[in-house]
Amino acid sequence: MSRSKIQILFSIICLILAAVLLIINISTYNTVTQVFKKNVCYPQVVNNTDENEHAKLSNPGCVLPEIDPFDPVILPYIFNASFHCEQSTELTVISSDNRLVIQIPDDIDEDIDCYYSWVYRNGSDSSVSYGPVQVIPPTDGVQFGNDANVVNTSCIDQKTKQVIYRNVHFHVPTFKQVPLTNNDLHPSVIILVVESLSRLSYQRFMPAINQAMHDIGNFQHLKGLNRVEENSFPNSMALLAGRTITDEVASYYSGITWDHQLPYIWDTFKNSGYVTSFLEDQPMLGLFSFYSRGFRDPPVDFYPVEYWVHMYPNGTGNLFDNWDNPLRYCFEKAGSKLELFLTMCSKFAEDVINRQQKPYFLYAFHSQMTHDDFNNFQMVDQPVADFLHSLSPSVLNNSIVIFMGDHGPRMGRWVKPWGDQIETPYARVEGSLPFFAIRIPDSLDSKYPHLRKYLSLNEDRLTSWYDIHQILLDTAQGLFKPVGTRTKIPVAYSLFREEIPISRTCEDANISQDYCACNGRVGVNPTIRYWPIYAAKGLVHELQTIFQENNCGSNVTFDKILSGEYFYPRSNESWSTYERANFSIQVKPSQAVITAMVHRSKDANDYRWSPWKFHDPTNKLDSTEYTKYLTKLLCVDHVLENVNVTIV
Template sequence: MSLLSEQFFQPVQFIFVHQNVNTTCTLPDLNPFDSSIRKFIYHPKPISCDLIPSLVFIDYTGVLRLNISLKDRLKLSNLECSYRIIERNGENDVSFLPEIQFKPPVYIPADLIQVICKTESGVVVDRILFNIESKTVLKNKSVIKDSKETLNLFIFGYDSVSRLAAERKLPKTMNFINKKLNGSTLQGYTMIGGNTYPNLIAVLTGKQSSSSELPSLNLKSEFTDPYPFIWKECSKRGYVTMYSEDYPEISIFANNMKGFGDPPADHYLRPYYIAQKKVSPVQTNIEMFKVLMYLENQNIKLGKYSPLCYKDRPKHVLHMEHYKQFISTYKHYAKFSFSWLTEISHEFMNFLELVDDDTMNFFKWLQEYGHLENSVLIFMSDHGPRNEEIRNTAIGRIEERMPLLSIVLPEHLKQKHPHLEKNLEENTHRLTSPYDLHETLMDIVNSDFNEKHKITSRPYPRGISLFRNIPKDRTCADASIAEHFCACYTARNVSVNDNTVKILSEFAVNSINEKLAEVKDKCSKLSLFKIIEAQKIESGLENHAEFGRTSVLNFFYSPEKQTEQRYLILLQTSPGLALFEATVRFTDISDRSSMKLLGDVSRTNKYRNQSHCVGYQKLKPICYCKDQIQ
C-alpha cells in the first residue's frame, strides 16, 4: 500500500482539548492590565493620618516608654500618666482593670493596655497599645528553639486579593518576593469555596468546611475550638504561636459565628481591636466605617484623617508592627504566626496599592534582620475581588477564583533538599488548591523534607504537598475544586436573548427561591429582572480537527457529541436588583429535571442591609427583606 493510501485508510484519530473539571486543567494566561479591566483601575490618594506621633510606645522588650523629644517639643509639663491592663472577656468584649500610675520606663506584664496621660489642661494621650508579653508564656510553656531542622512558619495574608491584583497593585512587594527573596508565586492556585471561611479552613485544618470531616458543631452557638487547626500541632511541638486579624466584625471565625472560647494562640490580637471599638464606639462603628471607606474610594474625605488610620498610624502598619514585635521578642524560638488583614482590601481592591511600600518593607525587614534564615514565609489570600464591578468581566471572574499565593523557602533548605525548590517551581504552573497548601504546612511542621515517590496513578490525593511533584494531568475534580470555582474552563459568549439562556436563567432564579422557602415570611420571592451576560462553557471534549489524522474513515465517523451542556449566566433579580452568577448544567433544555446548579449561586454586588431580617449567613446574599418594599 502506498504511503498516500496508508495515510487515508488509517483508523480515525480525533484530537480533543479537554476543558471540564474531570479533564486535564489548562491554566488561564491573563494580562493583569488587559484593556477590558482598565476602567476599574485607578490610583487612590495616600492615607492621611494624624500628624502628631504617639507620646507613648511599647518597645520590643515590653517596656512602656515616653517620647521625651516630643514631650519637650509640645512643652508638656506636669505630665501624669497611668495605664490599665485590658483583659479578654470572650470574643466580643474586653474589661479594663484599675488604673496604675507610672513613670516611664516600666515593664508591661500584659499583651494589651490603655494608656492615659494628662496635664492641667486635660487629657493629651488616650491610646490602646499592644505588647508581646513573653515572660508569662516562657514561664508556663516549654518552647523549643528554631533551627535548620525546626523552621518557623510565617503566614501573612490580605483578604480578597487575586494574583493578578497583586501584580497590578503590589508590584514592589511581588518583585521583592520573586526576585530578592527567590520566592515562588503560584499561577494555578484556586479557591475551593465562595468566601474566606471554606478556603482558610482547608488551609488551616486540611478539612472541608460544612462536612463530616470536622467535628459536628453549630457554629452560631458553639465555639470553633475543637477544630484541628495547625497551630495546635505547632503548640504541641513547642512552638510559640500568634494569631492576628484586623476586622473583628467579619473575621474568619466570628462572622455570624461564635468564634473561639479560649484564645487560639499564645498571642491573640482580636482584643486590641475590640478595645479600640469599646473606647471609641462612634469612630469605629462598622456602618460609619463602610460609608467613610466608600467615600474614600471616591476620593472624598469627610474628616481630617482617613478611616484607615488609628490616630497617627495606618492600621495596617500597626498590624505589621505587632507581627515584627512578636518575631523580635521570640527570636531564636520556634514560632508559628498567622496574620490576616481585611479592612484595606476586602471592599475596594484599588486601596491595595497603598500598602505596597509597607508590605515590601516588612518583608525586607524580615530578610535584613535574619528572620528568614530558619523560616518559611507564606504570602497569600483567600480569593480575588468578589463584590466589585471588575467581578462581572471575563477576567474578573477568573481573578476571583485564583487568589495570591507566594512561598519563600530558606536557602539552606533548598541547598540540602534541591528537589523541594525544583518541585515547587514546577508546581507554580500546575493546578493547586488550599488543600495542597495545608499539606505543605504540615510537611514544614513535621520537618518532612525527604523526597517522595512521584504520583503516577489515580485516584490522586485531594491534597498534595507543594514539595511533591503535582501531576500535569490533574483536574479540578482531582483537586476537589467544584465546577463553579474551577478556572480551567474556556467560555464562549452567547446572546442574552437566546432561548436556552432565558430558560436556564428562570431555573436559576427558581432555585434561589427554593432556598428562600424556609424564610418566605421574611424574604421576598425573587423574579428575573434582566439577563446581563451569558457564556457557554466549552467543557468536555472539543475537537481540533486540524491537528487530527486525515483518513477516508473521517467521512463515516464524527466525534461523539457532548450531551451535557453548561452555561455561566449573570442575571439581575427583582426586587432589590441583586446580581447573581450561576453555572447551570443540563442535558435536555426541555426537561427541567436534567438541570442542575453547579455549586452555589454567587452574589456579585453588595447586599448591604437588604437582608437584615435574616441571621443565616448563607441566606444573607440572596434575601431581600419584605419590610423594605413600599
C-alpha cells in the first residue's frame, strides 16, 4: 500500500473515532470520563518532565535547585531593617547565689524603694498569677524558692512616687533527674529555631552568624532539607515527635491540651537522665497553643512560660502589632526581647552543664521578630552571632548545637504595586527549603569521627524533619555507631550514622508533594494560598474564550483547585519575567475536573504581568476540531459525573 493511501486511511480512522467519542459524549453526559492525551487523533499532553531542564531523568531521586538569593524577582522586597531598644541601668539583679538583690549605682542620688512579686504559671501557657507585692530588703535581698522561678520587680523614687524602673528576672533551679543511662557519652543538645528562616534568607541577611559559625568551626549545613508541611506546627511535630500531623488535623483539636499526646523527644532525653527545656518567646501563640490550649502541666523540667506571658499583658490582643511594630521588640528599658530570650538559653545551658554537671536538651523557638517580614532577619543576625560566641568551651565541647528555621517565609508585607512576595513561585521554593546547621562537639567527634563524615556526605541529599528527629532519638539513646545495611527503605535516616541514597524521593521521605521542591518544580497548597487562584481563574477564562469562539454561552466558572505545581524557569527564562504552572481544578456547574498548564510573562522593566494563558508551545489549541470537541464536552449547564479532562 502506498504512503498516501496509508495517510488517507489513518485520517479516516481518526474521524471515525472522533465521531464515536462525540456520540458517546452527547448521550452519556453523566457517566463519561474523557482524557485529552496523546493518541492517534488528539494533541499530546505536555509531559511536565520534558519541560523541565533541571530534572535529571537518569536519576529517579531528587535534584534540588541552586537559586540566587538576590534574584531580581525578590529585590523589590528587600530593604534595610533595624531597631533600637532603650536600656537603663539595672537596679535589680540576680546574684551569684540566686538571690534577688538591689543594685543602686553610685551616680544615682535619689532615694529609691524597690519591690517584687513572684510570677506563677497559672495552669496554662497563656495565663499568669502574681504573688503579693513586697519590698526587696536593701541588704540581703530575696532568696528564690522551689516554687517560683520568675519575679517581677519595680523601683519607685521616694520623692516623686513615680515608677522609675521595671524588670522581670528568672533563675535556673537545681534539677533532680533520673540516673543517667549506661551510655559512654551523653552529649547535650541546643536547638535554636528562628521562625521562617530559609536557606536563602540566611544567605541574604546573616553574615555575622555565618562568621560566628566559621570562627567556632565544624558547623555543617544541610542544603537538601525540605519542609514536610506548610507551617510551624506540622514541621515541628515531625522533628519533635517523628509524627505526621497536618494543619487540618491540628485545627480539629482546638480544645485539647497536648499533655502526653505524642512521643515528644524531650521525654526520651529525660528518661535517659537529661535535664530538659522547651522555650518560646510567645507561648500564648506557640507551637502547641496556636491551634489548641498548649499544655496543662509543664512538659519539661525548665518551662518558664510565665516570664514571657508577663511581657504580653494583652495576650494575643495586639497580635499583628507585636509582630510588626519594632517598639514591641523591646521590654521596658531592659533591652530587646530577643536578647533576653538568648540570655535565657545560654544561662540554662551554662548552669546545667557547669554548675549542675548534667547533660541537657534545649529546644528554643523564637518567632516574634521574623514571623511577618523576612527583612527582620537582619535584626536577628548580630544577637544570635553574639549568643554563639558567648557559649563557653565546656558547652561547645559537650553539646550538639543546631541553628535552624522551621520553614521559609510564609507571611509578607503587601508591597504595591508588585504584590506579596511570598505568593510567587520563587517564594514557594524558598518557603520549602528551611535553613539548618549542626555542629558535632569535639568530644563526640573524637570517639565517633564518622558522624561528621556522614553529615558531609548527606549535605546535598534530600532530607526532612523526620531525619532530624532520628538524629535526636539516636543521641538520647546513645546510638552513635554506623547503621548496618538496610533491607527496607525507611522514612527517616540517621543522617550522622548512614548515607542517604541519592535516589531518595519526596515520597520516600514522607514529604508532601504540595511542598516538594525537587526536580524543577514545587507544589502548592490550594487550601491556603490565594496566588494560585488567580492562575486557576486564568485557566477558566481561557476556557470561556474557547467556548465563546465556538458559540457556546454556558456560564462555566471556577470552583476550586484540587492540586497544582509551579515550574522553575528554564535557561532562557527568569523568575521575574516568566511563570509557568500546572493545575487540576474543578469548574461549575459541571463539576468537571480539568488539568492544564498555564503561563504568564512580563517585561523586566514593568510590574504588570500578562493574563494567564494556556501553555501551548506547539499551537495545538489552534486546531478547530480540538476546540470544538472541548466545547461540546465541557460547555454545559448541568453536572457531569467523573469527567476528567487534561488539556494540551
